[in-house]
Amino acid sequence: MSDQEAEAKSTEEALSVEDFIGWVEDTMADVESVDRSANMHWCAQWWAHPEAIKRLKALYVEWLERQAEGGMSSWWIDHFDRHASVLFAKNGPFGECGVSHVEKGMRRTLECQQPPTGWTW
Numbered sequence: 001m002s003d004q005e006a007e008a009k010s011t012e013e014a015l016s017v018e019d020f021i022g023w024v025e026d027t028m029a030d031v032e033s034v035d036r037s038a039n040m041h042w043c044a045q046w047w048a049h050p051e052a053i054k055r056l057k058a059l060y061v062e063w064l065e066r067q068a069e070g071g072m073s074s075w076w077i078d079h080f081d082r083h084a085s086v087l088f089a090k091n092g093p094f095g096e097c098g099v100s101h102v103e104k105g106m107r108r109t110l111e112c113q114q115p116p117t118g119w120t121w
């Protein structure tokens with residue numbers, strides 16, 4: 001294992017799942033720039049979607065690095081926007097979820113429910 005790989009592994013081990021859950025909730029609460037008519041698919045039980053967990057975790061790790069080292073503009077453009085185009089798309093991880101969390105006609109918001117006790121990433 002290279003030093004870089006070892007450093008990345010120790011960084012991941014230091015991450016707290018509770019902090020990650022809070023970050024997802026806070027970040028999704030701020031999302032406004034998604035096309036809600038054509039490209040807005042989300043699931044309050046986001047933690048039940050393996051691809052979404054991996055994408056959100058990758059975004060979180062990158063976000064932590066950008067918070068420490070700067071470069072948040074790049075985080076939005078090069079990371080969030082790229083993942084968002086898949087995460088919220090009809091053919092993305094939430095598009096075929098089949099879970100109806102909002103009543104027809106209501107503004108769809110990015111609600112986050114707490115994962116079950118013992119849920120881990």
Ligand SMILES: [Zn+2]
Pocket residue numbers: 043044045046048049094097099
């Ligand atoms: Zn779902």
